Amino acid sequence: MKYQLMNPEEMKNHYVGEAITVTAVMAILTVAIMAVVVYRLFRSGKGGVTVPGGWKFSWA
Numbered sequence: 001m002k003y004q005l006m007n008p009e010e011m012k013n014h015y016v017g018e019a020i021t022v023t024a025v026m027a028i029l030t031v032a033i034m035a036v037v038v039y040r041l042f043r044s045g046k047g048g049v050t051v052p053g054g055w056k057f058s059w060a
Contacts, residue, residue, distance in 0.1 A: 046058075046059060
């Protein structure tokens with residue numbers, strides 16, 4: 001990686017918190033989607049889940 005000095009105009013256009021904000025939004029979105037999936041899964045009358053690694057859960 002080559003370091004390059006930025007002039008004052010380039011420094012004004014550089015925003016530091018963008019990556020952190022996008023990461024936070026994606027994490028919250030992922031947690032919300034998983035919460036809905038788990039809620040619907042356990043509210044069903046009967047169903048089953050197969051998780052990678054050989055784990056199987058079923059209820060009736």
